[in-house]
Amino acid sequence: MAQHSKKIVDELCDYLGYELDGCMCRELHNYVQAHPELQIYIDSVKTTVNVCKEAYKKEPLPGDVKKDILSKIKKRCQTSPK
Numbered sequence: 301m302a303q304h305s306k307k308i309v310d311e312l313c314d315y316l317g318y319e320l321d322g323c324m325c326r327e328l329h330n331y332v333q334a335h336p337e338l339q340i341y342i343d344s345v346k347t348t349v350n351v352c353k354e355a356y357k358k359e360p361l362p363g364d365v366k367k368d369i370l371s372k373i374k375k376r377c378q379t380s381p382k
Contacts, residue, residue: 301333305342 301309309332313325332338361369 301329302339302343304346305332305339308342308346 306329309325309328310320313320313322313328316324318324332342
């Protein structure tokens, strides 16, 4: 099994609350290892996630824009009825 597939299965086991060396996780690892099409699917999901991360990188706001937004929020909070 590819290393990243193993890591994903380990994370899935952890998320589900199974012991990493327990029966359920061993079965899941064996299943993924026995089904190459599942490993290909896992690879494609990983690639898709990486493409999305690259395409939608977070860019910080310019300092003056951030200050302007914060000042407008403060003004609105100060003038709104309580």
